Amino acid sequence: MNCLELTLYPSLTLTLLERRGDSYVKAFGVRKGLDASADPYLSGRWYDPWRYVGEVDSDVERAVRELLDRYGDCVGISISPGDEGLIFVAAFLTQNTAYHTNVLRWTHALFSRSERLDEIAELAPSVGNSYQLRRLPAALRAYLSARPKDRADLLKIPGVGPKVADLYLLFTGDASAVPVDKHFMRQAPRLGLTGRPPDKSYCARYDCAVCPLQSVCLRARAADKLGRLAGWVQTVLYIVDKGITRETRRS
CATH class of the missing domain: 1.10.150 (DNA polymerase; domain 1)
Structure with a gap:
């Protein structure tokens, strides 16, 4: 996949697009007919993961930098404001x-x-x-x-539940949201992140930073150690877990 395809593949904005030849065109919602590659939001270019590397905890920084070296100039976070x-x-x-x-x-x-x-x-x-x-x-x-x-x-x-809430937040522009799905559960240990999925009954009562389960919850640990890179890391690990490879660089 090229960089636009890698960015769109995990994103919920893919539901709003239609493949026309080599292009992805907005079919639903606002700004119909827009070529995703020409838009900073749909293409994911609005988000630069390198800006947030300083928020990453030293315990996981080396592994995160390896992801950045491989995908940081290629994969963004595709969103569609207004939809x-x-x-x-x-x-x-x-x-x-x-x-x-x-x-x-x-x-x-x-x-x-x-x-x-x-x-x-x-x-x-x-x-x-x-x-x-x-x-x-x-x-x-x-x-x-x-x-x-x-x-x-x-x-x-x-x-x-927590995963759906975080998916919505991530793909409406909150890059600190971490949807904990089976792909993230499998791949997060590569970064030194382990834990169990978030518990809705606790998520409904506490912010991650003060939750009694923060030390054992993968969502809380990822948010704490990755900051505003958390959603991007989850997105990249989804691609990795799917076995999808990068073919070309985004221009």
Whole structure:
């Protein structure tokens, strides 16, 4: 994959794009027709991981620098300002399913019919019978009512756990968010980061910095040791765990 493809592959913005030849073009949400490679947000160029290397703890700095040397000039964090509602739909649907097989198919079916969240809530059960689609209407109604501003607000939405909340935050621009999924659990020990997945009951009551589980929670440990590189590191480790290789440099 080239650098744009590597940046888009893990990102929820991929649900808003359409492949046209060698290009990725905005098909849903704001700024339809925009070529992702020409936009600093969709291409991920707005985020420079090298800016935050000073926030990395010395315990993991060497391993993080190895990732930066390999991917730092290539992989960014793709976001799409103005499309937060559609990004929430995509994040919610990622639960326990294949992103590139099911979530992309479901979101394309939904967004092709409507981009209004209230209408998507009505349409979801007609797209498929998966539990993710069945639970989406209640989550969307809560999202529309609450208009969440932070992780604590997101975790109050029915069906939203720490991974979904952090996915949403990361791909709406919070680079300190760390979605702890199976890929991160497998790859994080390469950096010297170990721990268990975050516990929603604790996440709902505490910030990571003061949580009683911070010493054993992988999310809390990653956020503490990686700072604003945490989300980027998670993104790169997702690519690594998938066995995807870099072919060309981003110009």
